[in-house]
Amino acid sequence: MKGLVGRVKEREAVAEALSRVRSGGQVVALGGEPGIGKSRLLAALAERAEAEGCLALGAAASEFEQDLPYAVWTEALDPHLRALGDRRVQLLGIAEPGALGPVLPALTQPGAADRHRVHRALRDLLERLAGARPVVLWLDDLHWADGASVDAVAALVRRPPAAAVLLAIAARAGRRPPALDAALAAAGRDGRVTDLALAPLSEAEATELVGADVAPIYALSGGNPFYLEQLARADRDRAAAPDNDRAAAPGGDRAAGGGVDRQGEGVPPAVALALAAEVAALAPEARLVLEGAAVVGDPFEPALAAEAAGVSEADALRALDELLLRTLVRPTGAARRFAFRHPVVRHAVYEGVPGGWRLAAHARAAAALERRGAGLIARAHHVEHAAQLGDATAVDLLEGAARELQGPAPASSARFHAAALRVLPDTPEHQIRRAAIQIALAEAQSAAGDRAGARETLLATLGATHDAQERNALTVRIANVEMWLGSETESRRRLYVALGDLPAEPSADRVRLHLSLGLLEHLACDFAAARAQASDALADARVLGDPVLVASALTLRAIASAGDGREDAAASRDLAADAFARLTDAQVSARLPGLWMLAWAEHACGRFADALATLARARALAAASGREPVLMLCAAESVRPLRELGRLADAVAAGEEGVDRTRLDGNPQYLIWAHCALASARLAIGDVAGALRETEEAAGIEAEPSFHRAGQPQWAQGAALVAAGNADRAVPLLRAAVPLVVPALRTEAAADLADAALAGGDSAAARAALEIAHAHADTDFATATAARAEAAILLAEARPRDAARTAATARDLLAPPGSTADAPSRSGSATDLVAPSAAAPLLAARLRLLEGRALREAGEKAAAVAALIEAEATLAGFGAQRWRDEAVRELRRLGHRVRRAGGDADGALTDREQEIAELVAAGRTNREVAEQLVLSPKTIEAHLRNIYAKLGVRSRVELARTVVASPRSRDEA
Numbered sequence: 021m022k023g024l025v026g027r028v029k030e031r032e033a034v035a036e037a038l039s040r041v042r043s044g045g046q047v048v049a050l051g052g053e054p055g056i057g058k059s060r061l062l063a064a065l066a067e068r069a070e071a072e073g074c075l076a077l078g079a080a081a082s083e084f085e086q087d088l089p090y091a092v093w094t095e096a097l098d099p100h101l102r103a104l105g106d107r108r109v110q111l112l113g114i115a116e117p118g119a120l121g122p123v124l125p126a127l128t129q130p131g132a133a134d135r136h137r138v139h140r141a142l143r144d145l146l147e148r149l150a151g152a153r154p155v156v157l158w159l160d161d162l163h164w165a166d167g168a169s170v171d172a173v174a175a176l177v178r179r180p181p182a183a184a185v186l187l188a189i190a191a192r193a194g195r196r197p198p199a200l201d202a203a204l205a206a207a208g209r210d211g212r213v214t215d216l217a218l219a220p221l222s223e224a225e226a227t228e229l230v231g232a233d234v235a236p237i238y239a240l241s242g243g244n245p246f247y248l249e250q251l252a253r254a255d256r257d258r259a260a261a262p263d264n265d266r267a268a269a270p271g272g273d274r275a276a277g278g279g280v281d282r283q284g285e286g287v288p289p290a291v292a293l294a295l296a297a298e299v300a301a302l303a304p305e306a307r308l309v310l311e312g313a314a315v316v317g318d319p320f321e322p323a324l325a326a327e328a329a330g331v332s333e334a335d336a337l338r339a340l341d342e343l344l345l346r347t348l349v350r351p352t353g354a355a356r357r358f359a360f361r362h363p364v365v366r367h368a369v370y371e372g373v374p375g376g377w378r379l380a381a382h383a384r385a386a387a388a389l390e391r392r393g394a395g396l397i398a399r400a401h402h403v404e405h406a407a408q409l410g411d412a413t414a415v416d417l418l419e420g421a422a423r424e425l426q427g428p429a430p431a432s433s434a435r436f437h438a439a440a441l442r443v444l445p446d447t448p449e450h451q452i453r454r455a456a457i458q459i460a461l462a463e464a465q466s467a468a469g470d471r472a473g474a475r476e477t478l479l480a481t482l483g484a485t486h487d488a489q490e491r492n493a494l495t496v497r498i499a500n501v502e503m504w505l506g507s508e509t510e511s512r513r514r515l516y517v518a519l520g521d522l523p524a525e526p527s528a529d530r531v532r533l534h535l536s537l538g539l540l541e542h543l544a545c546d547f548a549a550a551r552a553q554a555s556d557a558l559a560d561a562r563v564l565g566d567p568v569l570v571a572s573a574l575t576l577r578a579i580a581s582a583g584d585g586r587e588d589a590a591a592s593r594d595l596a597a598d599a600f601a602r603l604t605d606a607q608v609s610a611r612l613p614g615l616w617m618l619a620w621a622e623h624a625c626g627r628f629a630d631a632l633a634t635l636a637r638a639r640a641l642a643a644a645s646g647r648e649p650v651l652m653l654c655a656a657e658s659v660r661p662l663r664e665l666g667r668l669a670d671a672v673a674a675g676e677e678g679v680d681r682t683r684l685d686g687n688p689q690y691l692i693w694a695h696c697a698l699a700s701a702r703l704a705i706g707d708v709a710g711a712l713r714e715t716e717e718a719a720g721i722e723a724e725p726s727f728h729r730a731g732q733p734q735w736a737q738g739a740a741l742v743a744a745g746n747a748d749r750a751v752p753l754l755r756a757a758v759p760l761v762v763p764a765l766r767t768e769a770a771a772d773l774a775d776a777a778l779a780g781g782d783s784a785a786a787r788a789a790l791e792i793a794h795a796h797a798d799t800d801f802a803t804a805t806a807a808r809a810e811a812a813i814l815l816a817e818a819r820p821r822d823a824a825r826t827a828a829t830a831r832d833l834l835a836p837p838g839s840t841a842d843a844p845s846r847s848g849s850a851t852d853l854v855a856p857s858a859a860a861p862l863l864a865a866r867l868r869l870l871e872g873r874a875l876r877e878a879g880e881k882a883a884a885v886a887a888l889i890e891a892e893a894t895l896a897g898f899g900a901q902r903w904r905d906e907a908v909r910e911l912r913r914l915g916h917r918v919r920r921a922g923g924d925a926d927g928a929l930t931d932r933e934q935e936i937a938e939l940v941a942a943g944r945t946n947r948e949v950a951e952q953l954v955l956s957p958k959t960i961e962a963h964l965r966n967i968y969a970k971l972g973v974r975s976r977v978e979l980a981r982t983v984v985a986s987p988r989s990r991d992e993a
Contacts, residue, residue: 024064025245026225027057030216034065037214038072038186041154042975045180045212049204050190052218054287054364055246058190061218062158065188069156075100075149078158078188080359081165082318083367087436088401089168089429090123092159093142095319099354100149101126112148113945115957116141122428134427134648135168136681139175144946144961146176147183151976154184161363163195167431167468174203175680180212182968183975193217206717221245240290246362247291254294287364295368298346305331306339310348314370315381315402319352319359327388328381382406396421397432404439415440419457422464427646430467437461455481455490459497466501467648469686475501492518492529496536503540504687506724512540526560531569534560538576539613543727545762547584551577571599572611579617582624583727585763585798593621597630609641616653619661624764626801626859628661635661652681652690659697663704664801664860666898669962671701676962679714688723695721696729696736703740704862705966706901711740731760731769739772743902747779758792767793767802771809778816786813801860804830804867811870815877824874827867834864865894869907876910885916892918896930899966929970936963937971941980 024031037046048065050058059080066076079095101109101124109127114120119133119141133141149155159165159173176187177200191200207213220243226234229245230252237255241247287295299307312329313320326336340358343349348365349358360366373381386402400421407414418440425433437460444450444457458481465474475498482494495518502511519533538553554577561569574596582589596618600608608615615638622631635654642650656678662671675698682694695718702710715737723729738754741747754773761769770793777785790813793806807830814823872887892907908918929937939949946960953960973979 024057024060025229026221027061027218030061030218031064033214033216034061034188035068038065038069038074038156041074041156041186042184045183046186047177047180047204047207047213048186048188049196049213049215050188050218051193051196051216053193053244055244055362056218056220057245058218059160059362060245061216062160062188062190066156066158069154069186074154074156074186075152076156076158078156078160080160080318080363081162081169083161083164083363084314084370085317085401086164086166087404087432088397089166089425089432090138090172092162092165092169093123093172094125096157096159097145098124098126099357112145113947114141114148115144115945115947120145122425134643134646134651135171135429135684136648136651136677138168138428139172139680140677142172143176143179143181146181146185147976148945150181150183150185154186156186156188158188158190160190162189162191162197162200164363165197166429168429170197170199171684174199177203177207177213178683179676179680180207182965209713219243221248240288242288246364247288250291250294254297287368291364292368295365296372298348299369299372302346302348303339303342305335306342309336309339310343310369311373311377312336312381313349313358313360314366314373315378316385318363318366319354319357321356322358323356324385324388328385330381330384379406396424400436400439404436407439407443409443410445411443415444418443419460422460426460426464426467427648430464430648431470434461434464434468434470434473437464451484455485459494462497462501466504467685469684471501471505471686475505489529492522492533496532499536499540503543506689508540508544508724512537515540526563528564528566528569531557531560531564531566531573535569535572535576538580539617542576542580542583545583545725545727545730547580550580551584554580567599567603568607568610571596571603572614574599575614575617575621578621579624582621582764583762585766585796587798589621589764590625590799593618593625593627596621597634600634605641608637609645612638612642612645612647612650613653615641616650616657619654619657623657623661623664624799626799628664628860631661632658632665648681649685652678652685652694655681656690656694656697659701663701664862666861666865666894666900667959668701668705668862668899669959669966672698672705672965673959673962675699675701688721689726689728692718692721692723692733693728696732699736699740703743703902705899706903706905707969708740708743708902712737712744715740725760727762730762731757735761735769735772738776742772742776742779745779747776750776751780751782751785758789763796766796767805770796771805774809774813778812783813783816786816800833801863804833804860804863807833808863808867808870811867811874815870815874820874820877824871824878824880827871827874831864831867831871834859834861834867861894862898862900865891865898865900866903869895869903869910872907873910876914881914885911885914888914889916897932899930899933899963901930929967933963933967933970936960937967937979937983940964940976941983 034048037048040046050061052058062078066078069076077096077100079092081092085091116137117127119137120127122133123138123142146155146157162170162173165173173187173189180187189200191197204213204215208215221229222243223234223238226238226241226243226248230248232252234248234252237248237251241251299310302310308329308331309322309325312331313325315328316324322336322340323333326333329336340349348361350361352359382402383406386399386406389399389402396417400418403414403417407418418436422433422436422440425436437457441454441457441461444454446454458477462474462477462481465471465477478494478498478501482491482498485491485494495514499511499515502514515533515537519530519537522530522533534553534557538550538557541553542550554573558570558573558577561573574592578589578592578596581592600615600618615634619631619634619638622634635658638650639654642654655674658674659671659678662668662674675694678694679691679698682691695714699711699714699718702714715733718733719737734753734757738750738757741750741753751773754769754776758766758769758773770789774786774789774793777783777789790806790809793809797803797806807826811823811826811830814826868887869891872884872891875884875887888907888911892904892911895904895907911918935953936949939952944952946957946964950957950960967979971979971982973982
């Protein structure tokens with residue numbers, strides 16, 4: 021393949037993106053028809069990157085390997101890690117090597133991981149590889165990539181590595197995966213994407229490419245570089261052939277028609293015939309090896325291609341010489357790895373092989389891989405094609421591969437489950453196993469986002485099932501899928517019909533149906549109906565004496581009561597918590613969503629530490645059992661308790677995980693909720709622009725009203741707009757949100773509306789919002805929240821002493837008398853700053869700040885300074901930069917000097933951030949820093965993102981330079 025010709029503007033655009041990579045992650049996206057030159061431009065980018073001292077790595081996805089998870093990532097990264105060797109890979113300090121087991125065999129640390137963990141580990145690996153020099157990672161032909169690979173690319177486009185990494189991707193025009201399109205659109209709004217659509221070459225450029233008069237073939241080629249070369253090569257071959265061969269029809273008995281799927285590939289007939297003639301002209305042995313290579317993959321190993329073709333390795337290597345001479349294949353740069361000239365060539369060869377021979381070749385490849393000790397997944401790829409109906413060994417292998425892939429690559433898992441069903445006979449003696457595989461298939465489809473497919477699979481299973489208990493269990497499964505699809509009416513109807521078909525006496529089936537109906541009513545915000553279902557379930561469960569069902573019914577009652585703001589919510593929560601505490605982990609695992617429901621009830625009651633402990637248990641059990649939906653719920657649900665406990669870096673990290681997981685899940689209602697939760701965490705740390713971005717994404721998602729989005733988008737966006745100084749836009753949004761928000765959260769929403777009205781200078785509107793806040797304040801936390809709004813209003817009304825008393829009284833609700841909430845030390849972590857008895861330390865710190873402001877306006881300077889110093893220290897320890905800066909400004913007005921960590925006035929690091937920055941600059945890995953400071957690696961990652969943003973750096977190298985150049989601390993005027 022000749023080098024790049026023309027493309028002046030595209031080369032300049034790519035060079036510009038490369039020049040920016042040292043200042044932060046960049047994305048180059050190429051599009052165009054097959055053969056238009058995407059691969060050549062990627063190759064030119066890689067060559068230039070290496071010349072400029074970058075590490076260039078990459079690979080192309082393959083058309084016939086779309087069932088192999090993370091295949092393009094494996095091909096791109098694994099050879100480099102193998103070349104580094106075990107010791108140098110260890111020195112990289114990869115945070116979660118086990119999570120990369122499904123992707124990178126070179127790490128030799130196999131481990132089960134869900135998709136989010138894989139994405140996070142890939143991001144971490146690229147950051148570490150870019151520590152020494154910038155990385156350019158190119159990924160070609162992503163229209164053929166497996167679903168897991170596409171998800172990983174999209175995740176890194178949306179949230180790029182915090183280092184000098186350029187991600188260059190290419191896909192055919194109109195065939196870029198939707199998830200990747202959406203990610204590129206989001207990244208494009210941040211100015212990180214160079215999106216290029218390649219056009220045909222001009223006739224002059226075509227002449228330069230093929231080195232001959234192109235007039236006879238230019239129109240046939242359409243200016244496509246690959247087609248030009250193929251047609252020019254065919255012309256040269258015809259000119260060199262004897263006269264009696266020139267008239268012969270191209271191809272032979274096995275290559276008639278060129279074997280090209282012209283419709284699927286869009287290849288012009290003249291090009292297809294030229295390819296067929298080129299393959300037909302090969303010696304028989306060379307053609308066999310080429311066909312074997314087309315079966316085993318692209319790129320391929322000659323030895324494996326030989327076994328698939330049924331020839332000796334020695335013969336295959338001799339044949340390889342001919343294939344290389346004719347440039348049908350080319351070296352890849354990796355040892356004993358070769359690739360086809362172009363994917364179109366591989367497609368032509370594979371489709372041109374007779375079906376029977378191809379089946380036998382796949383069988384030979386599977387056997388060869390088994391002899392080499394290859395894993396189930398690599399073998400399943402060939403067994404899927406070669407297995408015969410009734411082959412029990414093949415069914416076992418396909419099912420084993422599917423189970424391995426359930427967490428990291430559910431789409432591939434679904435494919436292998438479906439393949440197992442095709443091989444397993446549909447006979448009465450196999451019905452039990454078929455039903456089990458169909459249920460597993462539905463779970464994989466659902467995890468992969470294909471809930472419509474999961475519903476159809478479960479309906480087919482229900483139709484073939486006659487056992488009453490199994491039918492009820494399937495009915496609940498189908499109703500749950502329909503609920504996720506947004507078909508609540510159909511789901512409710514199905515459950516009520518099933519309930520009506522059961523005898524009117526206590527049974528486990530009746531309880532489960534009541535629980536499912538109750539959850540459905542709760543998600544529809546009909547809390548009274550949910551409580552009624554919970555009561556029916558509880559009565560039956562107690563008669564049955566089943567502790568798991570009793571706990572589940574109590575938890576449903578607790579979340580319904582809490583959501584409605586009922587007076588018995590706390591008592592209901594206590595009963596549910598006691599019931600779950602008595603269950604073993606194995607029992608809880610059968611009803612894991614119940615822990616999420618319990619946690620929501622706990623934080624609605626202001627029991628944030630309890631909520632976090634409940635979610636931690638749920639996360640551990642969900643991770644152990646591969647329950648991705650529960651992990652998604654736990655991540656997003658953790659944001660609020662973490663925020664109120666002052667663990668803001670953890671809150672942001674949990675919010676980012678929640679958004680990533682809900683995006684993979686594909687449920688729009690949950691994605692809105694996750695974006696709003698992350699926005700609240702970003703707002704708490706002072707990242708107003710980031711909060712606005714999250715709320716804009718949430719506002720752009722269409723979904724039916726539900727418990728998880730009731731008023732949330734308007735509330736989150738309104739709060740962010742107030743912080744951005746745009747109260748005029750915020751007030752209408754918040755006013756619309758307050759009546760929609762579930763009663764348990766209405767006090768907080770109304771308090772934010774009061775803030776917005778005050779910011780707009782409308783004290784009367786603020787008072788009206790305050791009335792709503794007080795009306796729904798049924799917990800100590802809610803009462804303190806309403807008091808915060810009231811103190812702010814009193815301050816605006818020039819009643820500072822009343823404001824100070826109101827704020828102080830509210831703080832007493834959060835830190836009961838007798839607690840030893842001394843002023844925190846500036847050297848402690850965020851969790852060190854939380855007094856043991858403080859129910860909501862962030863709110864307590866905000867109240868202390870408000871109290872200090874009021875005392876200053878009342879002329880009580882000494883008391884004001886003491887309050888503001890305490891508030892500033894606590895808020896700084898939490899990383900609540902916006903409110904901390906407010907405390908600093910108030911102290912300035914009192915003439916008090918505040919000692920500030922390194923950094924400038926607008927982007928100061930907290931002491932904790934400074935400590936982490938210095939350790940990272942000294943060469944410590946995230947894991948080493950986490951171990952030294954007794955924090956989690958995720959917390960270190962979240963702190964580093966804040967540090968990078970504040971200091972305006974994008975890599976560890978830049979951070980080290982900045983830390984060395986900056987003084988450790990300075991006094992702030």
